[in-house]
Every structure is written in C-alpha cells, then in structure tokens.
Amino acid sequence: MAKQRRLEKDFPGQHEGEEVQFLFRQHPLVMRKALVLGLFAILLGVLPLDFPIVWQHEAVANWLIKLALVVPVIVLAAWAYRWLGWYYTVYLVTNERMVLITQKGFFDRQVEEWQLDAITNVNYHIGGFQAAIFGYGDIVAKTYVGDVELKYIHKPAEIHEDLLEAVRDAGGSTQLPVVR
Numbered sequence: 001m002a003k004q005r006r007l008e009k010d011f012p013g014q015h016e017g018e019e020v021q022f023l024f025r026q027h028p029l030v031m032r033k034a035l036v037l038g039l040f041a042i043l044l045g046v047l048p049l050d051f052p053i054v055w056q057h058e059a060v061a062n063w064l065i066k067l068a069l070v071v072p073v074i075v076l077a078a079w080a081y082r083w084l085g086w087y088y089t090v091y092l093v094t095n096e097r098m099v100l101i102t103q104k105g106f107f108d109r110q111v112e113e114w115q116l117d118a119i120t121n122v123n124y125h126i127g128g129f130q131a132a133i134f135g136y137g138d139i140v141a142k143t144y145v146g147d148v149e150l151k152y153i154h155k156p157a158e159i160h161e162d163l164l165e166a167v168r169d170a171g172g173s174t175q176l177p178v179v180r
Helices: 028-050 052-056 058-087 129-134 156-169
Strands: 020-024 090-094 097-104 108-115 119-125 136-143 147-154
Touching (some): 020 156, 028 058, 090 156, 129 136, 147 156
Antiparallel strands (some): 097 108, 119 136, 136 147
8 A cells, every 4th residue: 555645735825846945024023012012001000009199098099909900911912912913924935936924913814925036126124223233124025016025024134145046046037146
C-alpha cells in the first residue's frame, strides 16, 4: 500500500506549488497609542483614591473603588483586542505573490494580494528620530496600477532586500545594481 503524501498549506488560499518565502508584520510600536491611553485611563481611575477627602464619604469611596477595579479590566480587554489585531495582521511573501492579511477585531479579516512579477520598484523610508531608534519604517512597492504602502514595518532595510530578491526571482522588473 503506497503512502499518500498529505499536502499541507501554510495559509488559507495558498496555491498549489506556492511556497512561502518569508513573513513579516508591523513593528509592535503601532500599539503604543492604545498603551498610553490605557495607562492614562487606569491612572485616572485610581488617582482619586489617593485623596483623603474621598474616604470621608462612604458612598463616594465605594463608587470610586468599583471604578478603580472596572477600568483596568476594560483597558486589558482593549489591549487584548488591539494585540490580536496586530498579531494576526501579517505580510506573506511567496514565490508568486505578496499577501497582506489584515485582522481587525475578532471577526473582521481582509486579504489583499499583489503578484510579484507586477512589482516594478521597491523603496523604503525610515522617517525621523523615533523610527531610526526603534527600527521601523515604511516600504513602498510600485506596481503598474499603483503603489502598495506598507506602514510601520519592523526592520525595513532587511525586509526591503528580501522583497527585492523575491521580486527578481519571480520575474519582476526591478534591476540589479550595476557594479563597475
């Protein structure tokens, strides 16, 4: 009895014979706004308990204690929601195409794809002090129909080189640099 080889797919919608070259995502700092706002909300929920006048009125103190317990739970839920969106939003580069899977919340998923052989140019930009310090930037892939903007990418120089190599291997029209 011959063993049948089971074909495993790395992601839903993967074509037959298509191989994943690499995967990347946005820098974790894209979640910084939610982090700062959440910490500020927790501070506002807990700070009134530090004033002695609050403890003179039992009803007010009880209400503020409940608020101080509820606010962190709500903030943790918001952080989990944002983290899930970041973690499950990925860029996949295969030997045929680049696939962007965007997860927004628990049930909203958007998938976009671009054929690698249609990409004509790939550029990256590290804009500003914060981006240089934390190592993130934007990558722009130019195609015949428009630009594909990949924002807040972690280690954009490395991803740029890997993406250029994948485009060249797929028959895209990016040129190798001329060495003289």
